[in-house]
Amino acid sequence: MTISAARCGILLVAKRASDALSYGATARTAGILTRLYHVANLSTTTVVHPSVRALLCKPRAPFRVYSDSTGPEMLHRPSNFDRKILVWSKTYPSLGDIPEAVPHAKMKKAKDVFRIRVNIWMGVWTVIGCIVMIYWGRKSAREGNSLEKENMLWHQQINEQAKNKKV
Known part of the structure; x- marks a missing residue:
């Protein structure tokens, strides 16, 4: 599970915020990732629209x-x-x-x-x-x-x- 994979078109969504934080996500990103998992019932590897990906990825x-x-x-x-x-x-x-x-x-x-x-x-x-x-x-x-x-x-x-x- 890595946030940088989002640049390739795949966004890994975390079940828990601690999982996302352990892979280098910011606290804000970790919260968004867990909300995506729980609200949208996304699997842990999901292809996400580029505009959503831009919001969730760390800036270059x-x-x-x-x-x-x-x-x-x-x-x-x-x-x-x-x-x-x-x-x-x-x-x-x-x-x-x-x-x-x-x-x-x-x-x-x-x-x-x-x-x-x-x-x-x-x-x-x-x-x-x-x-x-x-x-x-x-x-x-x-x-x-x-x-x-x-x-x-x-x-x-x-x-x-x-x-x-x-x-």
């Missing part, structure tokens, strides 16, 4: 590389979007230069730089939008247009159409 250990003197260093396998972030933040010169696994600290720093740049550009475009709206508002005020005037004209048109329909 992060990818670690031991560096010279600092101890273990966590690495991140970047997705395509992560690779673009690494290039946009100028951590790497091109997509081809990015290794298969990037140090976690470098990836976090690149995402922070990207997040800051996105926020700055959102602020810049907001200020530009405000300036444009102020310009348009002042221009229409100089021409004598106002929302109150447009609203009055609209109501007059609606009232005239209603009178024409009654006649």
